[in-house]
Amino acid sequence: MYEEFILDLPFKGARDYLRLADILPALIELARDRFGPQADVDSLTIRRPFRRGIQVSFEPSVAFSGSFRVRHGRENTPGWLLETERPVTRRIRFDSSLLSAVAVSGPGFAQILEPLPGFTAFDVVVTLMKQVAAQVNRRHWWMCQLNLETPLTGVFPVEVRIRQNLNGQFLLFDIVQAGTAIGSARGILEGVSSQEAIIVPVI
Amino acid sequence: MIDPKKLKDTVSFLDAGADSLDFFNLIVAIQEAYGITIPDSDLSQVNTLDKLARYLNARLP
Numbered sequence: 001m002y003e004e005f006i007l008d009l010p011f012k013g014a015r016d017y018l019r020l021a022d023i024l025p026a027l028i029e030l031a032r033d034r035f036g037p038q039a040d041v042d043s044l045t046i047r048r049p050f051r052r053g054i055q056v057s058f059e060p061s062v063a064f065s066g067s068f069r070v071r072h073g074r075e076n077t078p079g080w081l082l083e084t085e086r087p088v089t090r091r092i093r094f095d096s097s098l099l100s101a102v103a104v105s106g107p108g109f110a111q112i113l114e115p116l117p118g119f120t121a122f123d124v125v126v127t128l129m130k131q132v133a134a135q136v137n138r139r140h141w142w143m144c145q146l147n148l149e150t151p152l153t154g155v156f157p158v159e160v161r162i163r164q165n166l167n168g169q170f171l172l173f174d175i176v177q178a179g180t181a182i183g184s185a186r187g188i189l190e191g192v193s194s195q196e197a198i199i200v201p202v203i
Numbered sequence: 204m205i206d207p208k209k210l211k212d213t214v215s216f217l218d219a220g221a222d223s224l225d226f227f228n229l230i231v232a233i234q235e236a237y238g239i240t241i242p243d244s245d246l247s248q249v250n251t252l253d254k255l256a257r258y259l260n261a262r263l264p
Contacts, residue, residue, distance in 0.1 A: 047224065144224055164234075167243045170227040188223060 005030055005056040006084070012094035017049035020143050021122035023081070027068055030056060035072035042183075043069040045145045046081065053086035099127040108132065111159035111176075121152045121177075125185065128160035129173055133187050136165055140190040148175075148183035160185070212253040226250075237263060 007026045009018050024044050031039040046066035057064075057080045066081030099119055103110045110131040112124050119127075126143050133141040155178045163184065164172040171187040209219040216226055230241055230249070239262055241249060249255045 045224070047222065145228075164231065166227060166230060167246060170223070172227075172231055186224065186227060188227070 003058065006086070007054040007056060008090075009054065009088065010090035010092045011088055012092055013096070015094075017051050018054065018088070019049070019126065020044060020046055020146055021120065021126040023050070023054065023066070024122050024146065025120055027056070027070075027079075031070040031072070035070055035077065039070055039072035040148075040151045041068050042071045042076075042148045042151075043067075043146070047144065048083075049142070050081070050083050052088060053084040055082045055084045056080070057082060096123065096127045099124060100131055103128060103131055105131055105135075108135070109159060109161040111157050113157045115154060115156055121154055121158060124158050125152065125160060125175055128158065129171075129185055129187055132160050132162055132173065133171055136162070136171060137168060137189055141171070141187040142190050143185060143187045145186035146175075146183065147185070150180075150182045152177065152182065210252065213251050215250045217250070233259070239263070 007023065007030070009022055009026055011018065012022060023046065024041060027041045027044065028039075031041055044066070045068070048065050050065065054066075058077065059080070060078075061080045061082055063082055064080040065083050068079045068081065070077045070079060096119075099112065099116060102114075102116060103112050105111070110128040112128065115121075116124075125146075129143050130141060152175070157178065159176040161174045161176060162171055163174045164170075166172070169189045173185045173187065174181050175183045175185060205216060205225060206220040210216075211219075216229065217223075221229070230246070233239075233249075233255075234241055237259065241258075245258065248258050
């Protein structure tokens with residue numbers, strides 16, 4: 001018998017889906033409960049938007065919609081995210097335009113110099129990714145993967161730079177915190193007609 | 204995710220079960236491993252194992 005966990009997350013602002021920045025802090029909290037206070041989530045991939053509750057499993061599942069890895073000590077433990085039938089019933093106020101307004105951007109990069117109350121570092125990173133991605137294409141980008149060499153902390157400035165633009169549909173970002181590259185992220189341009197078919201074979 | 208049982212030399216990664224993100228990650232990993240850049244115009248030349256091997260053979264010393 002293996003353990004499964006439910007992430008009780010609210011929708012933020014007007015969104016009707018849970019995104020990477022919503023899920024990651026909850027996973028880190030879960031990882032620390034399970035593996036100890038030094039545990040961290042160093043990789044998170046979400047393959048479709050979660051519109052209902054999320055179940056976390058540490059056993060492989062073929063029905064997963066996302067995956068992650070917990071680093072604890074010298075060990076790494078993989079985990080999987082599954083979308084449940086449980087509806088998301090809570091919604092909290094959230095306005096990322098406040099972050100966008102204080103971001104400083106130039107060709108291929110955007111940064112925020114100081115923390116803004118009410119926003120996590122993950123909110124900042126996703127907002128910056130979207131701001132930089134809009135330089136490539138103003139359509140909606142799905143931020144689907146985050147890999148952290150070192151944990152994202154509350155230290156500023158935080159900067160996101162485009163490392164590679166693949167075919168105008170995939171973006172590889174570097175995440176830089178206080179001048180040091182701490183990880184990377186991936187974004188995929190959303191399909192035109194279907195929110196559900198975000199990750200589609202396009203090549 | 205790619206199903207190793209479906210991955211044949213001439214079957215595209217996408218037909219073997221990879222999605223766009225898998226393919227993107229594959230391209231990034233190959234670039235980092237071999238220190239090369241695969242331009243957009245070459246993506247159709249690396250979408251199967253066979254094509255990828257020939258592509259790398261032609262570009263690596």
